[in-house]
Amino acid sequence: MTFDIGPNAADGAGSAPGGGTILLLGAGRMGGAMLRGWLAQGVPASAISVADPSPAPDLVELAARTGVRVNPADSAAVDAAPVDTLVVAVKPQMVESAAAGVQATLAPHTLVLSIMAGKTLADLRRLFPAAGSVVRAMPNLPAAVGRGATVAVAEAGCPADRKERAASLLTAVGSLEWLADEALVDAATALSGSGPAYVFYLVECLTRAGVEVGLPADVSERLARATVEGAGALMGATGQPAAELRAGVTSPGGTTAAGLSKLMADDHLQSLLNATLRAAAQRAAELGGTGPKA
Structure with a gap:
C-alpha cells in the first residue's frame, strides 16, 4: 500500500493555524474528524492536502465541495514540495508503508504531528528522520464538532514555535493538555481518546x-x-x-x-471504570509495541 504525493501537493494560497501548509496522512474516522474540525474553524482548504489510499465517499464529497486536495498524484511516487506540517492519522499497523511514500515532503522546517495510538516519539523519529520536529498527540472524536479533548507531548528540544504550531492545529478542534512525560500518553488515550x-x-x-x-x-x-x-x-x-x-x-x-x-454501592462503578481504563491503556501500549501482548 502506498501513499504517493505528487508535485505541489501542499502548494496553496492559504495557510494553516500557526502558518504554512498541512499534509494529512490518512483521513479515516479520526483524521477525517480533525479535517472537518479545521475547516469548521476556518482553516483554508487551500492549505490542506490529504493522502489516503482509499478515500471514503464522504471525503471525496468534502474535497469537491471545499477544495481540499485528495491524493494529488495517484501514480508512482514523485518528488513533492516539502510541507510545514505532516499530520499522521493512519492506523499504527499501516504507518511503515505510509511513511515511505511521504519522505519527499519532509524538510528541516517540517513538524510531524502524530495522532496514532501507541507509536512513540522514538518510533516517529525513526519513521520520519528528515523532519525537523516531532509531536505526538491523541485527540478524540468530538474534534469533529470543535469539542475535542487532546493530549500532546513533544520530543526533547522541540522549538517553541513548533509546539505553538501543533497547539494551533489541535486547539482549533477543542481543548489541549500538554504532558511532560510520554509514559502518560497511553493512560490519557484510555481516558479521553476512548x-x-x-x-x-x-x-x-x-x-x-x-x-x-x-x-x-x-x-x-x-x-x-x-x-x-x-x-x-x-x-x-x-x-x-x-x-x-x-x-x-x-x-x-x-x-x-x-x-x-x-x-455508587461498594464502589462498583469506580472499580469497573478503573478496569476499563487499564484495559484500554494496555491495548494502546500493545499497538505501539511497548506493552505485553495479550
Whole structure:
C-alpha cells in the first residue's frame, strides 16, 4: 500500500493555524474528524492536502465541495514540495508503508504531528528522520464538532514555535493538555481518546433502563441523549467540579439519592471504570509495541 504525493501537493494560497501548509496522512474516522474540525474553524482548504489510499465517499464529497486536495498524484511516487506540517492519522499497523511514500515532503522546517495510538516519539523519529520536529498527540472524536479533548507531548528540544504550531492545529478542534512525560500518553488515550465511546454506551444503558421502568423506547433515548448533552454543557458552563454538581442535584432522601445509592454501592462503578481504563491503556501500549501482548 502506498501513499504517493505528487508535485505541489501542499502548494496553496492559504495557510494553516500557526502558518504554512498541512499534509494529512490518512483521513479515516479520526483524521477525517480533525479535517472537518479545521475547516469548521476556518482553516483554508487551500492549505490542506490529504493522502489516503482509499478515500471514503464522504471525503471525496468534502474535497469537491471545499477544495481540499485528495491524493494529488495517484501514480508512482514523485518528488513533492516539502510541507510545514505532516499530520499522521493512519492506523499504527499501516504507518511503515505510509511513511515511505511521504519522505519527499519532509524538510528541516517540517513538524510531524502524530495522532496514532501507541507509536512513540522514538518510533516517529525513526519513521520520519528528515523532519525537523516531532509531536505526538491523541485527540478524540468530538474534534469533529470543535469539542475535542487532546493530549500532546513533544520530543526533547522541540522549538517553541513548533509546539505553538501543533497547539494551533489541535486547539482549533477543542481543548489541549500538554504532558511532560510520554509514559502518560497511553493512560490519557484510555481516558479521553476512548472516553467518548464510554459515554455513548452510557446513553445506550440509560435508554434501556428507561424502557425497563416503563418509558417508550424513543422517548427514553431522547431523554437519555438530552440528559448527557445537558450535563456536559452544564459542566462546561459552570466550571464546577463534577462532585459539586452531583451534590447540587442530590437532595437528601430524594429520587437522585435513591438512584445513586445503587450506582455508587461498594464502589462498583469506580472499580469497573478503573478496569476499563487499564484495559484500554494496555491495548494502546500493545499497538505501539511497548506493552505485553495479550
